[in-house]
Amino acid sequence: MIPYQKALAALACAAGLLTGNTAAAAPDAYPQQPVRLIVPYAPGGGTDSMARALARKLSEIWRQKVIVENRPGASESIAASAVARAPADGYTLLFASDSTFQLNPLLYNHLSYDPDKDLVPITRFAASPFALFVNADTPVKTFQDFLSYARQHKGKTFYGSYGVSNSTNLGLSWLSKQFDLDMVHIPFAGQGPAMIALLGGEIQILFGNIIPSSIGFIDQGKVRVLVVSGEQRLPNAPDVPTFRELGHDNLDTGYTLGLAAPAGVDPAIQRQIAEAVKQAVADPELIKYAAETLSIRLFAEPSGQYRDFIADSRRILQQRIEAAGIGKLDQ
Known part of the structure; x- marks a missing residue:
């Protein structure tokens, strides 16, 4: 005679076969509940704005809420760790940038997560200068003016970034090294707090995105934009030259964005997430908003290409880190 517990298990299995509600079939129904999108930066910056725009579009595609949750600090490690510890069911995603996979493992002795073991890169979909x-x-009106100003205030020019192991820090650290400016670094939890510090005179220079809030400050004459990175001028700053135009190709810097999940998420669910993002970033309204409002270029890159990009990017960044003289850090 079959024990009571085994009988119940058999009945449950049969019910699953009849209804199609088996573990193997679960990915086909994804998502069946709201999805959390963890953003490593404070509200108000370009990364946060892009995350919220993508979340709205994914909510439409999935017909499920995509809830943006800001977890700023520790150069994206707080957010990355939260996602790494989450259940590997596809309902907690990380809005990852270059720090998550490339910079943090190069700059920190000990991380609260392992980017290669605890997380899986799903898709890379955006790039921004x-x-x-x-x-x-300040009396600075051009990039050359800034170099002169920083030399006159050597060791007393403060620059802001979105964190110690962030592209904004590495870019300005590299700039400081190239021109022997000895600038002082002050990290912030995102563009919003860093811009407030710039307006208040706590810092004199900042790498950031040209977004609606910063455009307002530009129009009010509170901040100036001297130069932009990238291959061409930005649509929302057509009068501002690029580093390449000024003959400083080696100063070019920017960041990319992607989605990651806890390691172990079903590959079928990973593919569904990547396909939904591909559909979202093909939307003409989202493309226009990203380009004209956030200075972000959208595209769709699958997991394999994202992994290749991470590997190539690490090699390039390692060279720049070594040249800038940035040693390993402890969080």
Whole structure:
């Protein structure tokens, strides 16, 4: 005679076969509940704005809420660790940038997560150049003016970034090294707090995105944009030259965005997430918003290409880190 517990298990299995509600079939129904999108930066910056725009579009595609949750600090490690510890069911995703997979393992002795073991890169879908902002109270009006100003205030020029192991820090650290400016670094939890510090005179220079809030400060004459990275001028800053135009190709810097999940998420669910993002970033309204409002270029790159990009990017960044003289850090 079959024990009571085994009988119940058999009945449950039969019910699953009849209804199609088996573990193997679960990915086909994804998502069946709201999805959390963890953003490593504070509200108000370009990364947060892009995350919220993508979340709205994914909510439409999936007909499920995609809830943005800001977890700023520790150069994306707080957010990355939260996702790494989450259940590997596809309902907690990380809005990852270059720090998550490339910079953090190169710059920190000990991380609270292992980017190669605890997380899986799902898709890379966005790239953005940086604009070089200065406080308008300084006499600086051009990039050459800034170099002269920083040399006159050597060791007393403060620059802001989105964290110690962030592209904004590495880019300005590299700039400081190239021109022997000895600038002082002050990290922040995102563009919003860093821009407030720039407006208040706490810092004199900042790499950031040209987004609606910063455009307002530009129009009010509170900050100036001296130069932008990237291959061409930005649509929302057509009068601002690029580093390449000024003959400084080696100063080009920016960041990319992707989605990651806890390691162990079903590959079928990973593919569904990547396909939904591909559909979202093909939307003409989202493309226009990203380009004209956030200075972000959208595309769709599958997991394999994302992994290749991470590997190639690490090699390039390692060279820049070594040249900038940035040693290993402890969080």
